[in-house]
Amino acid sequence: MGEVNFSQVMEQNRSFVDKVIEKSGQDIRQCYQCAKCSGGCPGSFAMDYLPNQIIRMLMLGMKEEVLKSQTIWVCMGCNTCTTRCIRDIEVAHVMDTLRQEAIKAGYAEKGRLVTIFNDVFLSTIRSYGRLFEAGLLMMNNMRTGNLFKDAQFGLPMMLKGKAKPFPHRIKGRKEIKNIFEKIKRMEGK
Amino acid sequence: MPKYALYPGCSLETGGIEYGMSSHAVAHALGIEFLEVPDWNCCGASSAHMTDHLLSLALPARVLALAETLPVTEMVAPCAACHQRFAAVEYELSRDEDLKRKVNSLLERPYTGKVKLRSYLDIFANPETLEEIRKKVKRSLKGLKVACYYGCLFVKPPKVVNFVDDPENPQAMDNIMRALGAEPLPWPYKTECCGASLGMTKEEACTKLCNDILKIAKDSGADCIVAACPLCQQNLDMRQISVEKKYGTQYRMPIPFFTQLIGLALGLDPKTLGFKKLFVDPAGVLRKVGAA
Numbered sequence: 001m002g003e004v005n006f007s008q009v010m011e012q013n014r015s016f017v018d019k020v021i022e023k024s025g026q027d028i029r030q031c032y033q034c035a036k037c038s039g040g041c042p043g044s045f046a047m048d049y050l051p052n053q054i055i056r057m058l059m060l061g062m063k064e065e066v067l068k069s070q071t072i073w074v075c076m077g078c079n080t081c082t083t084r085c086i087r088d089i090e091v092a093h094v095m096d097t098l099r100q101e102a103i104k105a106g107y108a109e110k111g112r113l114v115t116i117f118n119d120v121f122l123s124t125i126r127s128y129g130r131l132f133e134a135g136l137l138m139m140n141n142m143r144t145g146n147l148f149k150d151a152q153f154g155l156p157m158m159l160k161g162k163a164k165p166f167p168h169r170i171k172g173r174k175e176i177k178n179i180f181e182k183i184k185r186m187e188g189k
Numbered sequence: 190m191p192k193y194a195l196y197p198g199c200s201l202e203t204g205g206i207e208y209g210m211s212s213h214a215v216a217h218a219l220g221i222e223f224l225e226v227p228d229w230n231c232c233g234a235s236s237a238h239m240t241d242h243l244l245s246l247a248l249p250a251r252v253l254a255l256a257e258t259l260p261v262t263e264m265v266a267p268c269a270a271c272h273q274r275f276a277a278v279e280y281e282l283s284r285d286e287d288l289k290r291k292v293n294s295l296l297e298r299p300y301t302g303k304v305k306l307r308s309y310l311d312i313f314a315n316p317e318t319l320e321e322i323r324k325k326v327k328r329s330l331k332g333l334k335v336a337c338y339y340g341c342l343f344v345k346p347p348k349v350v351n352f353v354d355d356p357e358n359p360q361a362m363d364n365i366m367r368a369l370g371a372e373p374l375p376w377p378y379k380t381e382c383c384g385a386s387l388g389m390t391k392e393e394a395c396t397k398l399c400n401d402i403l404k405i406a407k408d409s410g411a412d413c414i415v416a417a418c419p420l421c422q423q424n425l426d427m428r429q430i431s432v433e434k435k436y437g438t439q440y441r442m443p444i445p446f447f448t449q450l451i452g453l454a455l456g457l458d459p460k461t462l463g464f465k466k467l468f469v470d471p472a473g474v475l476r477k478v479g480a481a
Contacts, residue, residue, distance in 0.1 A: 023242070042381060042382040042384070042398055043382075043384070043387075043394065045394075045397070046391065046394045073390075073391075074387070074391065074394065076382055076384055076385075076386045076387060077235055077238070077239075077341075077386065078341040078342075078345065078382035079273075079341060079342070079345035079346045079349075080341070080345060080380075080382065082345070082346040083345045083346045083347060083356050083357075090346065092346070096238050096239060096242070097242075099239045099240075100239070100240065100241065100242065103240065113389070113390040113391070114239070114390045115240075117236070117389050117390055118235075118236035118239055118240050119240075121234070121236035122233070122236050122237065122240065122244075125230070125231045125233065125237075125248070129228075129230040129231065130199050130229075130230060130231045131199035131231050131234075133199075133203055133204065140389065149389070150388075150389070153427060156427075156468070157204070157427075160206075160465075160466050160468075161206055161466070162203055162204050162206055162466065163203060163204075164202075164203060170228050170229070170230055171228045172228050172230065172251075172297070175251065175296070175297045176230055176248075176251075178295070178297075179244065179247045179248065179251070179295045179296070180244070182294070182295050183241060183243050183244055183247070183295065186243070186291075187241075187243070
C-alpha cells in the first residue's frame, strides 16, 4: 500500500462506501475493530489484509485497495466471522458484495481463478439447470490454462460412479435461462 | 410417518453418491418418507452468491417454490452448502417484501414460504427419532471413536441457518453417534472450515486446512471423521492422499457420512450404504464394529 490521503479518498469514495453498506445491508460503521473476525478466520494466513483491516479500510474509503485485495478472493464464505461478530455485522456478506463490486469495476485480477471457476460453474447451470462436474472441470482447465488440474481424480471418480460423462438436463431449462436473462436486464448488464 | 421434501442437490448422485445411497436406505429403515422435489435445479452454490445477489436467491427460491407443490410442510437438503442457500432465501425474503417481489418476478411459480427448511441433521437428532434409532440398533458401534465434523454451513451463521445447536460446539451429530453406541470425541475442529471452496482455485490453502483437521482428529484418537456435508467429505476423503504427500504423513483416516454409520448400526449391508465408494478404505471401521 502506497501513500494514502485519507480526506481525499473519503471524499472521492463516499458513494462507494454507501453502496456497499446498502447492498450488503451491513452497517460496517458499527465496527470497533475488536478483530475477532480475523482471529477466527481460517483463511487469514493466505490473505494480504485481515478481515478487520478490510472493514477499517472500507470505513476510510479506500475503495481501490479493498477491491484489488487478495483477501476478498481467499474468503471461503465459512461465516465464522459473521457468527462471532459482537457488533452483529455479517462480514462474510460484505465480502460477497465486495467481490461483486470488484468484478463490476474490473478489479478482479487477483481473483482471476475464482471468477473463471464461477463463470464456468454458472454457465453449466444456465445450460442444463444442474451442475455438470466433468464438463465444469474440463472447461475450467481450458480457460485457466491449467490443463491437468485435478485430472488424477477423473478416472477414480468415474470408476466409483461419482462422475457422470453426460449432463442431466432439467425440464425447466427455459425457466433457468429466464432467471439469468431477466437479472441481466434488471441490472443493466 | 415423518414426511419431507428432499432436495438431493447436485452432489448426492455424483461426488457424494454414498450420502444419497445411505440416506435412502436409512430413511427406509426408520420409516421416514422422502419426496424428491420435482425437476429441481442447482442452488447456485458459492458461485452464485459471489457473483450476483439476486441470482443467489432466485435459483434456490425456484426449488422452494417447486417443493410447495408437494404434500409436505418441510424440506431437507442433506448438503450443508445447499442448506445454507435455502436458509438465506428464507431469512432474507421473510424480512424484505420488496426483495421477495423482485425475486418472485424472476420465477415462473412464486415462492410463498409455505414449505419450511429443516436441518437434515435435525430430522435424525430430534428426541423422537433418536429414540427410534436406539430401539432399532442391531449392530452397536461400541468402541468406535468418532470425530463429528459438522463443517461450516449447517451451523453458521446461526441466525440465518435457523438450527438450534451451538455453532461453535454443535451436538446434533454427537447425539446421533451416542445413540448408535459410538463414542463421539470432544475435539476442537468440529466446525473449522476445510477450504473445499478453494480446492479449484487455491489448492495449497485448501490442503493446509484439510491437514489441520485430519491431524487434530488423529491426535484426538479418532477412528474416523464423520461428515455431514458432501463437499467437506469429498475434500477430506479424495484429497487426503495429496495432503499426506505434501505433509509427509499417513493419516489413512476414513471419512464416512453420518448416515452411513446410522445404517451400519441398524444392521444394513455396508454395500447398500456405499462404503465401497469412499476413497480412504473404511475396512478398519467395519472390522471394529463387526461388519466385515
